[in-house]
Amino acid sequence: MAQKVQPIPRISNYVVARFRDGRTIKGVTHDFGPQKKFFHVTLTGEKSAKSLEVLFSELKAVFFVKSLEGKKDHPPAKTGINEGFKTGSATKVRITFFDGETLTGTTYGYTPDREGFFIVPLEEDSNNLRIFIISDAVKQMESWK
Numbered sequence: 001m002a003q004k005v006q007p008i009p010r011i012s013n014y015v016v017a018r019f020r021d022g023r024t025i026k027g028v029t030h031d032f033g034p035q036k037k038f039f040h041v042t043l044t045g046e047k048s049a050k051s052l053e054v055l056f057s058e059l060k061a062v063f064f065v066k067s068l069e070g071k072k073d074h075p076p077a078k079t080g081i082n083e084g085f086k087t088g089s090a091t092k093v094r095i096t097f098f099d100g101e102t103l104t105g106t107t108y109g110y111t112p113d114r115e116g117f118f119i120v121p122l123e124e125d126s127n128n129l130r131i132f133i134i135s136d137a138v139k140q141m142e143s144w145k
Helices: none
Strands: 013-019 024-029 038-043 051-055 059-065 091-097 102-107 116-121 128-134 138-144
Touching: 024 051, 102 128
Parallel strands: none
Antiparallel strands: 013 024, 013 059, 024 038, 038 051, 059 128, 091 102, 091 138, 102 116, 116 128
């Protein structure tokens, strides 16, 4: 008897894409890859479920989130770093974008000649699971253990 082959499930990621010009889009992606030059976002809240091609060259960051609604009562992110935060072998980083926004988190693999790199937020209750930072959008990066 032939075994029934189960299809490989598609993995969906909720994302918020932040553009360098200030625009933001929210939706679901099935084809994000840090080695690519673009990916697609299917917009939420659209009756037609429109899918957009998003170029890394136009972005500053892609936020992989738990919920597209976010946290309405969440206080603004602190710019200071909790020195006691346990990071294991990861490096703590503070990223400043050209528009002045700053993010803090940990990273395992920052290489300036790559398209981008992932950070994990330092906040335990953050809506952000991980953030893909576009290297060309970064004005300054500070790191420490």
